[in-house]
Amino acid sequence: MHRAESNLRKNIIEHCRWMNAVGINQGTSGNVSVRSGDVMLITPSGIGYDVMSPRDIRQMPIARTRDDHGAPPAVSTEWRFHRAILHARPEAGAVVHTHSTYATVLAICRREIPACHYMVAAAGGPNIRVARYATFGTQELADNVLRALKGRTACLLANHGAVAIGRDLKQAVWLAVEIETLARQYYLSLCIGGPRLLPDAEIERVRELFQSYGPKPRRTDSSPPKRLKRGVYPTRQSRGGSDHPDPSRRGWEARWAGRPR
Numbered sequence: 030m031h032r033a034e035s036n037l038r039k040n041i042i043e044h045c046r047w048m049n050a051v052g053i054n055q056g057t058s059g060n061v062s063v064r065s066g067d068v069m070l071i072t073p074s075g076i077g078y079d080v081m082s083p084r085d086i087r088q089m090p091i092a093r094t095r096d097d098h099g100a101p102p103a104v105s106t107e108w109r110f111h112r113a114i115l116h117a118r119p120e121a122g123a124v125v126h127t128h129s130t131y132a133t134v135l136a137i138c139r140r141e142i143p144a145c146h147y148m149v150a151a152a153g154g155p156n157i158r159v160a161r162y163a164t165f166g167t168q169e170l171a172d173n174v175l176r177a178l179k180g181r182t183a184c185l186l187a188n189h190g191a192v193a194i195g196r197d198l199k200q201a202v203w204l205a206v207e208i209e210t211l212a213r214q215y216y217l218s219l220c221i222g223g224p225r226l227l228p229d230a231e232i233e234r235v236r237e238l239f240q241s242y243g244p245k246p247r248r249t250d251s252s253p254p255k256r257l258k259r260g261v262y263p264t265r266q267s268r269g270g271s272d273h274p275d276p277s278r279r280g281w282e283a284r285w286a287g288r289p290r
């Protein structure tokens with residue numbers, strides 16, 4: 030195994046453990062893939078992130094083979110949509126899938142996230158769509174996810190969860206946390222009368238601004254923190270945090286607000 034691939038495998042595990050620590054993974058339900066040349070590295074099925082080692086990360090070609098029996102044993106059951114995204118979206122270097130609570134609540138109700146906050150633009154447009162329901166692990170689900178991701182970098186999966194993509198794993202994890210935050214904010218706004226939505230033109234303006242100024246993940250946003258000791262990460266409680274992951278927004282907004290307009 031090349032050193033670069035070995036580092037990618039370690040990076041996948043670090044991010045998965047961090048996702049568990051901030052609460053956007055439910056058990057082993059989330060999965061992650063990263064592009065490495067012509068192949069993807071993807072988390073295995075049924076192995077807890079706390080005991081996962083770099084050797085447990087599976088590798089398979091991104092190109093679709095004539096039969097689809099070449100998947101390595103114990104690969105994540107969702108390898109089809111990971112592979113489909115990395116194949117169809119060459120700009121994507123990583124895919125993150127979660128069953129994070131608020132995104133999944135909206136997905137269960139098949140409600141897309143509208144332009145209730147300008148950060149919706151971080152996913153590429155004025156809404157975050159819901160992919161049509163199909164059984165987990167199927168090619169039909171992969172096709173539905175690709176459709177919902179058209180022109181976007183994130184979507185919800187009906188009665189299932191969410192997907193976020195990024196140029197690398199750091200950005201994809203950052204976006205997955207943003208999607209969960211937006212879902213929570215949208216859900217809460219529905220509880221007090223419903224949001225006032227931003228017009229498409231404003232989201233387009235924000236999207237253009239993002240291309241110049243960010244948002245960009247920082248270490249404090251979505252990178253796994255340094256381990257306190259082997260295999261142990263700070264939890265929300267030990268960091269004195271709230272019940273929910275608190276992503277980058279405040280830090281990023283502060284930096285962005287200081288920029289010339």
Ligand SMILES: [Zn+2]
Binds near residue numbers: 058107127165189190
């Ligand atoms: Zn899933």
